[in-house]
Amino acid sequence: MSPQGFESLLVDPDTTLLQALSRLDATAQGVLLVTDASRQLLRTITDGDLRRATLAGLPPQAALASLPGGPAQTVGLGASMHDVLQLMDARRIDHVPVLDEQGRVVDLVTRRELSRRTYLSSPHLGDDEAALVREAFESNWIAPLGPHVDAFERELAAYVGVGHAAATSSGTAALHLGLRLLGVGPGDHVLCSSLTFVASANPIRQLGATPVFVDSEPEGWSMSPAALRATLAQLGREGLRPKAAVVVNLYGQSARMHELQPLLDEAGVPMLEDAAESLGATLDGRPSGSFGRLALFSFNGNKIITTSGGGMLVGDDAELIAHARKLSTQAREPARHYEHVEDGYNYRLSNVLAGIGRGQLRVLDQRVRRRREIYAHYARELAGVQGLRWMGEPAGHMGTRWLSAFTLELPEASRRRDALLDFLERHNVEARPVWKPMHLQPLYAGSRYFPHAPGEDVSRALFEGGVCLPSGSNMDEAQLAHVCELLLRGLRLLGTVR
Ligand SMILES: *Cc1c(COP(=O)(O)O)cnc(C)c1O
Secondary structure, eight states, X not given: OOHHHHHTTEXXXXXXXXXXXXXXXXXXXXXXXXXXXXXXXXEEEEHHHHHHHHHTTOOTTOBGGGSOOOOOOOEETTOOHHHHHHHHHHHTOSEEEEEOTTSBEEEEEEHHHHTSOBOSSOOOOOSSHHHHHHHHHHTTTTSSSSHHHHHHHHHHHHHHTOSEEEEESOHHHHHHHHHHHTTOOTTOEEEEESSSOGGGTHHHHHTTOEEEEEOBOTTTOSBOHHHHHHHHHHHHHTTOOOSEEEEEOGGGOOOOHHHHHHHHHHHTOOEEEEOTTOTTOEETTXXXXXXXXXXXXXXXXXXXXXXXXXXXXXXXXXXXXXXXHHHHBTTBOSSSSOOBOSOOOBOBOOHHHHXXXXXXXXTHHHHHHHHXXXXXXXXXXXXXXXXXXXXXXXXXXXXXXXXXXXXXXXTTHHHHHHHHHHHXXXXXXXXXXXXXXXXXXXXXTTOEEEOSBTTBOHHHHHHHHEEEEOOOTTOOHHHHHHHHHHHHHHHXXXXXXX
16 A cells, blocks of 8 residues: 555545445555545445445445444554554454544554564574584584584685684674773773664773763764764873774664774774674775774674674684684683683684574675665655655765664654654554664763764764664565555655655
């Protein structure tokens, strides 16, 4: 049903039974909404109503107004999907019209929609994972270490074009190890992108260091070179040299490494590249995750490929990565007995999960293509919408569109964003706000923050108006078309579509 399709469900009370029948047939939603001239809902008409009217002997030319039956069950714009479902079950109905504050009918929720959820980004297995896991079972390599772990490390390192990789139990674990290996400890300052998932920042604090947050740039949304320059200059004046910088590649796209790297090099600050969201992306043909002194990936369930949970720390420095492996297995010294000098962790990826990862790596390029296709579809369908700006793909960048994301550039952006998310949720579609920046998190209250330009807080604006859309590579065409149609309907309600 197109947005015009929703409008085509509205009929006036003079409509005849015969006309209604043909409209029901054409719109194929099983329901029509009978409204007066001011869009007040008089009743709904279903196939069943028409059948009963015919059996009761009403002529095909009778008007809908003459049919028996009471007013429709409706909900307001504040209703949740749960409210709608309860009403459907209690009243044994399959359609619930939604009324705005003035009582005008503005939306319709169908049971068909509620029977199948559209996720933001859900796991998408390929053909080989089950066989690779079975191999682990059959060879009894259920123990944490094993041949799949070694092979997964080699294969991922080759894909990213780095020398070495250490597989970990999560991306967060890899980040924690990476910071430790760069020497971060109590009293240190560590730069970090503000617009990110909290896992990018937490290990900084957990190591006793102080995060200093850096704003985004407005086009590609990752770390702003201008803000980084200002940060380094100010800290330099205070005689502070950050121990490391966590640069996050947001939503499947590399940060502007060509501008960030020279600034960090000049200041002597090593980069830990948080590539958890950007596996498969390139910048001038160079794979994301190959820029930092160390970089990390995540294979959490919502990422572009998944091992259900897992991560990888990569880099060209063989010693650093070997040290990461040691720290991730309780930092045991090479001795027959259990000898420990350093503080270690239990952070290694299991052999079973590495088997899944190997299978997933084989379909990564397909997953990238599909996510980019999904983005292109959204961008095309929503091209006419005013006040909506997509995350950009700056020159030289090839992102994966891990999540298709836009921001509403309108007054009261966060209220509109929430209304749109509520609207989608009522239709069983999972969409999310853009990450809430770290400098706005209660957890990091009082932390230092450097904006893109004086008085221009880009990450805050992206958060306030930002929406991440369902982007999973396993969405089918019908789901994608449905989400587009809902977006147009929802955005029209918010007054952003002509
Ligand atoms: C997912 C994610 C992480 C953490 O990865 P996990 O595997 O979930 O621990 C870190 N940074 C960013 C930017 C992420 O999106």
